[in-house]
Amino acid sequence: MSVMLQLKELPDALILGRFVKRYGEVDVDAVLHFLSILRIGTDLSEALDGFLARHGLLQGRWWVLILLMREDDLTSTPSQLAEKSGVSRATMTRLIDGLARDGLVKRLDDRNDGRRYAIRLTAAGQAKLDKVMPDYYPRVQRMMGVLSAAQREQLLQYLLLLKEGSRAFQ
Template sequence: MLQLKDLPTAAVLDKFSHRYPQADISAVSSFLHLLRVASDLSLALDTCLSRHGLLQGRWWVLILLMREEQCVSLPSVLAEKAGVSRATMTGLLDGLERDGLVERIYDKNDRRRVSIRLTELGQQRLDQVMPDYYTRLRQCMAGVSEAERDVLHGILDKLGAGVPAFIQTGQPGEGEAG
C-alpha cells in the first residue's frame, strides 16, 4: 500500500483549490491526516503482531474464531466478517492450518461442507498476542480521554456513512433532484 508520508501544506492545498474549485481544503486536510494516521496504525499493528509470528489477516481470523461460541465457523462466514473474498480466506486458512492454529472439520455426510475450528495452539497464540496488543493499544490511546473517544466514535460513524461517495458510479451530484 502506498502511503503519503509528506502531507500537503496549507499553501499546497490552496494551490490545488485554485485549480479545482470543488476542493474543500479543510476536508482534504482532515481526510489526508486521517489516512496518514490510519496507515501508521496499521503498520504499527503489523509490527506488534509480527513479534508473535502473525500479520493482521491471520490474526483477525483467529479473533473471529475466538468470538464464536465453540470457536467454530464456516469459511464463507469468516470471509464475509473479515471483508475478504472466499479465495483470500482460503489462503489465510491454509496458512493457519499449516501452522496448526486452526483445523478444518469436514461434515460426515457431505465432505464438501467444512467448518473451521480454532485449535488449542491457536488459542495459545492468541493468549500470547492479546496481552501485548492490549497493553500497546492502551498506551497508544492514553492521550485520548473517554469523552474524546466518544466524540471520535461519532466522527468515525459520520465518515463511515460518507464512504459510499467514493464507491458510487457516475459523477457526484448526478441524479439529485434540484
C-alpha cells in the first residue's frame, strides 16, 4: 500500500517557471500531468475508502474478506492473504487482529503444522460482505458508466503504458 499526497495546490506554470530557472529545462506539461494523474488516483481511492468506511471497513480489511470469500472453504492463511493483497505479513497480522476482534474472521489452529493458522470467514464476515457488495457493485457500475467501453479500454491502455514508463524512477 502506498500513501499518496492529495496535492490540493498543484504548481501553476508561473511557479514551475521559477523552478525551471533554478533547475534548468523542464517539460512543465509533463510534470503537471503526472501530478494530476497521481492526485486523481488518490481521489478515486478515497472515494472508495469513504464508501467502505460507512460500512465500518477500509480497503485492507475489505479485501481480506473478499479473498476469503473467494475460497471454496472460506479459509486461507495469513501469508497467502498477505501475498494476494500485496501487503507485508506484519501488516496482515494486524489486519487479521482487527477483523478477528470484530468477529468477521476466526483464527483456527492447524493440527498438522504448529506454525500455521487458518483464517476463516465467519458468518458475521459473510453477512458484512452481503451488505457491502450489493451496495458496491451498482456504484462501480454507475461510476464507470461515465466512460464507454471503448474509452475505458483506451484509458487502461494509457495507464499501462505509464506504468511501463514509471521504470524511469528506478
